[in-house]
Amino acid sequence: MSRLNPFAKLPGLNAASVLLVENEEHFQQSLAEALVKETSVTVNVRLAKSFPLPVENDESRPRIDLVVFIINLTSELSFQSAEASLKYLEPGYFLGKVCFMVSNARSSSVPAERLDAVRRLAASLHCPLLFAEDQTQQGVTNAAERLLTILKVAAGFVPFTTSLCLSNLTRSTLPPDIDQPSFD
Amino acid sequence: MDSSESGEDINGRVERDGDPGGSSGQKETSTADMLRIKQQMSNQCFEMEVHLNAVKVSVSGKHRRSCSTSEAERDYSDHISELERVKTLQFNQTLALHRMQMWHAMEEKIKINDPESDALKVVNERCMALCCQIKQIQQETRLLQDEITELQKKRLEMKRLTHDKMKEMEDLMSSKEHPDTEKCKAALEKGQKNLEKYKKMSIMAQNVLRGILLACKINWLDDPKLRDVAMTLEEFPITD
Numbered sequence: 001m002s003r004l005n006p007f008a009k010l011p012g013l014n015a016a017s018v019l020l021v022e023n024e025e026h027f028q029q030s031l032a033e034a035l036v037k038e039t040s041v042t043v044n045v046r047l048a049k050s051f052p053l054p055v056e057n058d059e060s061r062p063r064i065d066l067v068v069f070i071i072n073l074t075s076e077l078s079f080q081s082a083e084a085s086l087k088y089l090e091p092g093y094f095l096g097k098v099c100f101m102v103s104n105a106r107s108s109s110v111p112a113e114r115l116d117a118v119r120r121l122a123a124s125l126h127c128p129l130l131f132a133e134d135q136t137q138q139g140v141t142n143a144a145e146r147l148l149t150i151l152k153v154a155a156g157f158v159p160f161t162t163s164l165c166l167s168n169l170t171r172s173t174l175p176p177d178i179d180q181p182s183f184d
Numbered sequence: 185m186d187s188s189e190s191g192e193d194i195n196g197r198v199e200r201d202g203d204p205g206g207s208s209g210q211k212e213t214s215t216a217d218m219l220r221i222k223q224q225m226s227n228q229c230f231e232m233e234v235h236l237n238a239v240k241v242s243v244s245g246k247h248r249r250s251c252s253t254s255e256a257e258r259d260y261s262d263h264i265s266e267l268e269r270v271k272t273l274q275f276n277q278t279l280a281l282h283r284m285q286m287w288h289a290m291e292e293k294i295k296i297n298d299p300e301s302d303a304l305k306v307v308n309e310r311c312m313a314l315c316c317q318i319k320q321i322q323q324e325t326r327l328l329q330d331e332i333t334e335l336q337k338k339r340l341e342m343k344r345l346t347h348d349k350m351k352e353m354e355d356l357m358s359s360k361e362h363p364d365t366e367k368c369k370a371a372l373e374k375g376q377k378n379l380e381k382y383k384k385m386s387i388m389a390q391n392v393l394r395g396i397l398l399a400c401k402i403n404w405l406d407d408p409k410l411r412d413v414a415m416t417l418e419e420f421p422i423t424d
Contacts, residue, residue, distance in 0.1 A: 007231075007232050007235055011224075011225070013221050013224075013225070014217070014220070014221050014224065092235060155221075155222070155224065155228075156224040156225070156226075156227030156228045156231070157223075157224050157227075158227075159223055159227070161228065162230065162231050162234070163231070164231075164234070168188045168264065
């Protein structure tokens, strides 16, 4: 089982690489297009459906600075695939180089337990949890902006801040009443 | 553009050449860019160093210690507080450094004879005068404060003395009544005993007189003096 190693390759000059993992392969396209609009750094966006990544790309793949798991809350398969992919990452990634992005959290067809499960997962791994709105252009732009902030830190562009330092500030915590039933 | 079940889309390798304002084909990197790249690289190297050190420590040192999450949590909060402490220290030191730099710059400025430096000197003089005033006023405040403290101490002393005196007085008053009442009581008791004695005596005498009157069948109604005496016999009960 080959895992993705954060420090196995040399970092790229003036470049940041992000890997978007989504089971439906729907939101990652628009997000990728929004991400590459950034001009100050070269952003390499790689897309994947799930882990394990194909071995034939191992040589050409650059060093991944940030792995983003995009979970669509309306489908249970999305969450399960993301969970299953976690074991293909080296533990070194979970010190601030992994991020969870959740879409369709406002949809009424989403059971509350799924969001709670995602929250628990993110809190147990000490990773930030972002909520994105993928239907409108503005939502995609906003999500890309927030991702870029985290990506810049992970790639070393922010002086005196490493991804571990940032993860201490942005780690998601469980709300204390997560075990209580919600209003509806 | 082939997409397999669990594959990676090479199609998604969107990349854009970051050409900041340069002409097509030329990759001119200004010094600012180079500095930025250098900083980025140093950041990355720092991260890798930290990772290596962590791995080294965990390999060499932690065989005896079991990696329990509660211990890790405790260590984590310790490290966080240490980090905060160091950060505040560094911030304060930077502030102090800035202060020193500013003072040095002002010194240099004053040394040159400029119209600006004259204005600076005037402001400086005013600052010094105000500082002297402040010092004087602070001294006076201190003296007044000392006097106030003295007065408060004296007042407290007075209060304590009055309190003591009041207590003494109360004690005295309560103790004065006591011997008087005791004497009175003794006298009262003696008097009462005497009274009882004489009462009994008089009752006995009256009983005797009554007996004599009845036995001798003396007609006491006619004689007024005898009648008065006999009337008084009725007041006392016959037997005590």
